[in-house]
Amino acid sequence: METCEDVRESVKKYYGNRLESSCDLNTSAPSCSLSCSVPKIVTQALSLVHPEVTKRFYGCGLPFPAKLEGCKILDLGSGSGRDCYAFSKLVGPNGHVTGIDMTEELVTVSRQYIEYHQKKFGYEQPNITFVQGYMEKLGEAGIQSDSMDVVLSNCVICLCPDKRAVLQEVYNVLKEGGELYYSDMYASKVVPDHMKKDPVLWGEGMGGCLFWKDLISLAHNVGFSTPHLVSASHIVVHNDELKAKAGDICYSSSTYRMFKLPKHPVVTDATVTYKGTVADCPDQLDFDSSHCFKKDVAVEVNGEMAAILQSCRFAPDFKIQKLDKPEPCSESTPQYCHLNPFLLADKLGNAVKQCSKTGK
Numbered sequence: 001m002e003t004c005e006d007v008r009e010s011v012k013k014y015y016g017n018r019l020e021s022s023c024d025l026n027t028s029a030p031s032c033s034l035s036c037s038v039p040k041i042v043t044q045a046l047s048l049v050h051p052e053v054t055k056r057f058y059g060c061g062l063p064f065p066a067k068l069e070g071c072k073i074l075d076l077g078s079g080s081g082r083d084c085y086a087f088s089k090l091v092g093p094n095g096h097v098t099g100i101d102m103t104e105e106l107v108t109v110s111r112q113y114i115e116y117h118q119k120k121f122g123y124e125q126p127n128i129t130f131v132q133g134y135m136e137k138l139g140e141a142g143i144q145s146d147s148m149d150v151v152l153s154n155c156v157i158c159l160c161p162d163k164r165a166v167l168q169e170v171y172n173v174l175k176e177g178g179e180l181y182y183s184d185m186y187a188s189k190v191v192p193d194h195m196k197k198d199p200v201l202w203g204e205g206m207g208g209c210l211f212w213k214d215l216i217s218l219a220h221n222v223g224f225s226t227p228h229l230v231s232a233s234h235i236v237v238h239n240d241e242l243k244a245k246a247g248d249i250c251y252s253s254s255t256y257r258m259f260k261l262p263k264h265p266v267v268t269d270a271t272v273t274y275k276g277t278v279a280d281c282p283d284q285l286d287f288d289s290s291h292c293f294k295k296d297v298a299v300e301v302n303g304e305m306a307a308i309l310q311s312c313r314f315a316p317d318f319k320i321q322k323l324d325k326p327e328p329c330s331e332s333t334p335q336y337c338h339l340n341p342f343l344l345a346d347k348l349g350n351a352v353k354q355c356s357k358t359g360k
């Protein structure tokens, strides 16, 4: 696997021909990896998806943010379409879902069930489209710039050799205030080059996933906000040979969310008060693993969080009051401990641990 093209062809074979069902993967994360309970509307939406689609689900998390109704969303690496069909229910008849995947066999499976779900959800027209294409070339695949409210993905970006290109394309297709919310695999340290050349390690996500800290610099370089860690679990490697190859590297399945902020956001600390207006979240809105906004309770947030809440689709759900405070003295280097998925997975204790180290 020398070039990006070699890697893509190898991944296509891995998911198109080699695997028949989710059980064929050598790694697994607990299906409920959220730090908070899964909203009922999400479990209901997932339960309505056709079993033939669900059978070929290869995701590692649950990338289902709140308030999707009416949104235009894009699922990167949609596979057989399980998450897309659940999103199709959640966005409702006025929203739209586009799934993009490069593997013909999976795109073919996903397209077979469009009418089934349209009828099941009682929609006059389908609100879903599946595109065969590459997520690092969204423009070429016909996805318009500034057109998406939310981009989602489930265990896909770790399979792509050019992660910067993916994030850059996502940034381009998102509307201002839009977000990338995705579950993926992360390593506790930088994965060495020799592991990247192994097609099975790569196909399982173990060869190509990012060291979690590298996501932060990548996101900032592209122009996104700092990523917010939503949930995390340890990944269990079942196969002894792969486990030996991984050595002391641990893997986590984690969900992060990051936002496309306005070009020149007003970045000042603020107090924000959640109004309780997001459907199915009347008492509190679990925004990420460190921010759980309770209805009618004012909390102080930093300037970047204030800018996010002011510009994203949750803006009408918050009262935001800027604080007239001097800028805090800048710390030398932020440590981002609260963004470490291994620490969060340890804290939540929702996984079987394979090794004792955490990627601090």
Ligand SMILES: C[S@@+](CC[C@H](N)C(=O)[O-])C[C@H]1O[C@@H](n2cnc3c(N)ncnc32)[C@H](O)[C@@H]1O
Binding pocket: 008, 011, 012, 015, 056, 057, 058, 059, 060, 076, 077, 078, 079, 080, 081, 082, 083, 100, 101, 102, 103, 106, 133, 134, 135, 136, 153, 154, 155, 156, 159, 160
């Ligand atoms: C682990 S599977 C996950 C599929 C789906 N998200 C799910 O949860 O079932 C990874 C998927 O990403 C797709 N994929 C990998 N690299 C891609 C790329 N560069 N562009 C588009 N799709 C890609 C593969 O074809 C495969 O369907």
